[in-house]
Amino acid sequence: MLSVVPYYNKPSQEGLYRHFKTITEAVDIPMVLYNVPGRTVTNMAPATTARLAELPSVIGIKEACGCLNQISEVIRLCPKDFIVLSGDDFTSMPTVLIGGKGVISVTSNVYPKAMSELMEAALNGDLVKANELHYKLFALMGTMFCYPNPAPAKKGLHLMGKIATPEVRLPMTEMDEASLNKLITEMKEVGLI
Incomplete structure (x- = not known):
């Protein structure tokens, strides 16, 4: 629990x-x-x-x-x-x-493979790979919090075709345009969309 x-x-x-x-x-x-x-x-x-x-x-x-x-x-x-x-x-x-x-992790909702690889590299002491993955994902990690969670994760999954709707329950709301554009940019940067 x-x-x-x-x-x-x-x-x-x-x-x-x-x-x-x-x-x-x-x-x-x-x-x-x-x-x-x-x-x-x-x-x-x-x-x-x-x-x-x-x-x-x-x-x-x-x-x-x-x-x-x-x-x-x-x-x-x-x-x-x-x-x-x-x-x-x-x-x-x-x-x-x-x-x-x-x-x-929040980022693992949209990029579980990369977050898993990051953790595996860090746990195994592969600092070169862990550092590389950390910085590859760093901007996306921040973007997952550019708007109140869980809206960015849900919208990201929607953009990837993994869920039908990015709907969130009140008092949460769907992402505003500026935040959505940031999310799209960072997801494209890491090849998710």
Whole structure:
């Protein structure tokens, strides 16, 4: 189960710890924490993540803080078998190179092969190939967030003929023209359309 940091209330670090601990006591399945301060407004500190990593059912974290310093602290403080996944495509390669195990990716919705190859190269220590793929995909990674997610991914799949409609549910809306043009440009650049 992927469980996100609560939003709106801005809980303290102790509140975050108790929140996730309560979930682990109520549900008997493995939990991956999801720290995404850009969406929740609350950042889970590495020390809090480390406390939670001691709970038996907390097996990992999707870390979308966008900060390699924080990701390094999480890896340093948590048990060796704790799974740290990048939650931001642009930090996926560096996260793996500092000890992370992979990524939960938005870009992989439209280009799973290349994102998989990037992660495989990074995990295998093939820095030349990983670096090449990182920069090949870097502009596309950014474009996946040029408009509120998931609209760019859905529109990209529509442009590729993979889905019939790029419809999103309110309060999300379909992409504006400027963002759509950027998406088309970057998808053409990597050969997706």
